[in-house]
């Protein structure tokens with residue numbers, strides 16, 4: 001018997017979710033954001049499957065962009081953190097990667113570079129998040145320097161990023177957008193603002209390029225477990241590897257932190273924090289055993305969890321278990337664990353084989 005822990009990746013679901021994003025885009029083009037190993041789904045497989053359906057693929061850094069090129073993926077790729085060293089200007093030119101230019105030192109590298117082929121560049125501005133981007137006040141002169149710079153085309157697009165587009169209160173997002181539109185008004189360049197949350201909540205901010213990521217995994221970035229239009233692409237699965245009855249009052253797992261309130265049936269499942277199942281998941285976190293809901297009971301170990309299956313009918317060793325995905329939203333598990341679905345999806349470790357379906 002092989003260890004049953006695995007992540008099934010439904011590439012068709014990724015394509016479906018991208019189609020949903022495209023249907024919401026209106027006339028905007030799409031950067032399908034697949035940074036961080038496509039949010040844990042596998043950047044090469046996902047990139048190959050969706051490259052032709054998106055106008056560009058978005059990644060965080062040049063390493064990720066080059067991984068896509070090495071996988072034989074053509075088309076436009078945007079490295080959203082821009083060059084992190086002078087050398088990366090040259091490899092972006094060589095491999096045809098588009099760079100966000102977000103800071104003075106990056107622009108200086110570009111101005112000092114002698115290239116055979118100019119790099120395609122976007123100009124990134126800070127409309128309020130204060131993480132990356134040029135300040136809005138100097139935008140006109142930065143855009144002018146980029147237009148004069150022989151090493152780059154463009155700026156092709158001016159972009160910014162929202163800090164709280166998922167927030168039910170709109171005020172901060174509207175303020176960022178207003179500042180951004182006011183500062184970019186004179187530039188008559190294409191604009192890009194929207195991540196998944198903004199794609200879903202603010203049609204007025206879709207403009208020329210949208211940049212959805214998380215929604216492509218089939219999960220909603222908003223404060224909800226599901227969006228009925230989306231299909232979860234990853235199902236993290238394992239199986240029951242041991243089963244026992246414990247008398248009332250017995251402790252289960254490290255530290256005996258869970259005690260059986262009654263005579264209880266405990267299933268041991270082969271998944272743990274070594275696989276990326278969060279150790280912060282408390283007692284009561286939902287788990288699907290044979291498609292029925294059961295509750296985590298006791299601490300998450302490195303390789304295993306223990307689940308109270310007293311009320312699940314007919315459990316046996318070898319039965320299938322779903323930790324999240326089809327039938328159990330990763331957002332719901334994340335809420336129990338005090339985190340977000342993004343962190344759980346990107347945290348599935350390399351020990352877990354990905355099976356593409």
Ligand SMILES: *Cc1c(COP(=O)(O)O)cnc(C)c1O
Pocket residue numbers: 033035080161194195196197211212213214215221
């Ligand atoms: C990660 C990221 C996105 C995608 O965000 P989601 O919330 O996953 O849709 C878009 N733009 C930038 C700059 C990002 O860093």
